[in-house]
Amino acid sequence: MTEETMDTDISLPTNRVEDFLRMERLPHIWCPGCGIGTTVNCFAHALDASGLDLKKVAIVSGIGCTGRVAGYMKLDSFHTTHGRAIPFATGLKLANPELKVVVYSGDGDLTAIGGNHFIHAARRNVNMTVILINNFIYGMTGGQVAPTTPIGATASTAPYGNFEEPFNLPYLAESCGAVYVARWTSFHVRHATKAIKDALLKKGFSFVEIMAPCPTLYSRRNRLGDGLDQMKFYRDNSEIQNGADTKTVGLSFQGKIVVGKFVDKEKPTYLESMNAFYAQKLGDQFTPYKG
């Protein structure tokens, strides 16, 4: 890692977040202490810092507590079906490559019901940013077990504790072809903001996992205290390891959390590959696809 990529010094000016929200839709539905709102704050600052033309930024969510994010952002916003934000976003992006397309959704949405879409979008290197809020649980439906629930944690459908191996999401994303992979927690607001900004400006399939407390369900059921206690836990147990081998960053129940930027590489996007390939194969017959 170079010094440059380690840089986390983003100044947070006056509260400009309001400019990015549909203020008329507030108050939001999230519980007190929920970490999702914190990540939205990071996202808004990242959008601001990115310099992107907001007219050309579209946000797509699936269904869940995190899935409500799209509806609060003052952007072209699409609240789709459970698990299917990524294929909708794929259509949006490929139909108009000028758009910057962001998928913002939950761990269950993106990696359980939507897992198939996640791996294929990463494999294709569709140019989009996926922000996944990992609260280790299905929040919206009352705290059921998810493919991210650590072994030993309890959930409403795993009342004696979860015994299934959870996904190591950065490893999953990298092995499927993501060109940018980072993980932070909602405690690491500056790092998370910088990571989202970098992901937004990255060409290709970029992935940011942000761990966030669900005090109402996950923390309460597992006796982890309130939202603040979880933030303290994140602070005390996170270890920044930029460039870490994603194989090694799996999470365990209340164990060490490896955070950082793990992957940042260059690869032609889906459309770049398609246009280059067809241009070579078809020559003059090919009409380059511009959207």
Next chain:
Amino acid sequence: MKADPKGVMTGAYFIDGDHACAEGAIAAGCRFVAGYPITPSTEVVERIAERFPLIGGMFIQMEDEIASSIAIQGGVWAGKKAMTVTSGPGFSLMMEHLGLAAMTETPCVFVDVQRAGPSTGLPTLPAQGDMMQARWGSHGDYAIIALCPNSPQESFNLTIKAFNLAEQYRVPVLLMLDECVGHMTERVVIPPADQIEITPRRYWEGPKEDLLLFKADKDLVPPMVKAGDGYNIHVTGLTHDERGYPDMTPAAQEKLVRRLVDKIRLNADAIVEYKEDQVEGAEIVVVSYGITSRVAIPAIEQARAEGMKVGHLRLITAWPFPTKRIRELSTTVRGFVVPEINFGQMVREVERWVAGRARVRLVPHGGGSVHDPKDIYAAIAYVGKG
């Protein structure tokens, strides 16, 4: 508006219904297709995959039909005309997104080349078993338009019509082929582009700040915009108000869903299309669609040769159903004969509008082939005697 000549392969060809469907989509201005291979629909996407790189279209073979049926909706909101193509099992997987398209009023086309089910059934053989699923397959209440071509030429024509209706009513339109029509090879004439009428998207033309993406005009259809135009639109599958914002009240539900249903119901006269042959003065009317409308002809001709007054009403729109016409005929005819390759789907709709005023006789068929015209003849004779 006339078709973009770039895609239109003007001329006469000997092609099957699947290929004709692909050409119809291209002529209609479709430049975004997402699909997943499944017999007997695959030839549609194969042709699209070959043609699109030459005309600047975007074809993507998605990871499944769930993905295909929502990728096209992303394509539409980015400004494209878009279509997905499938058959039975894939059609079942698409149902949630058919509902999404209805709820978000996303104009798009779903093609289902019907094969015999349930489940994997007879993958390569015909049926007409998805007709009710087309109408009611997604959860909740809504309305769609479904068209039933009975030849490759009509597959071409009705694919264009499907796109036009989708734009006119901001609704998903279903093109219900069957394996026979999909795989039957006949002469198909593709007219010059300037003879193909295309309905453009109804983009909002008023002041930017006045846009209400779900506020309908008098015809109950709201205007469209696309992502990237600076409207900050919100599109959700949740029950929503005219701005598109979620509104979790029974009142909002009543208002929205009633309009979604009425948009098709109250415009039905303009949408419904059927073809009649000797229906005036008939004592018996055969109601058919798709390949079965052609299989019925020898049976009808035989009955006529024997002196029976038999009319033929062929459904072109299965949905909305020609309710008025069936009700009207029910007061003058002795009965209806409804052959279909299922155990009774559209016949229920006929019965509903006949409401006991005349006899209705189903000629069922389990799928895998077409009817023996003798069975249709026997039903005509039976109703004629009754």
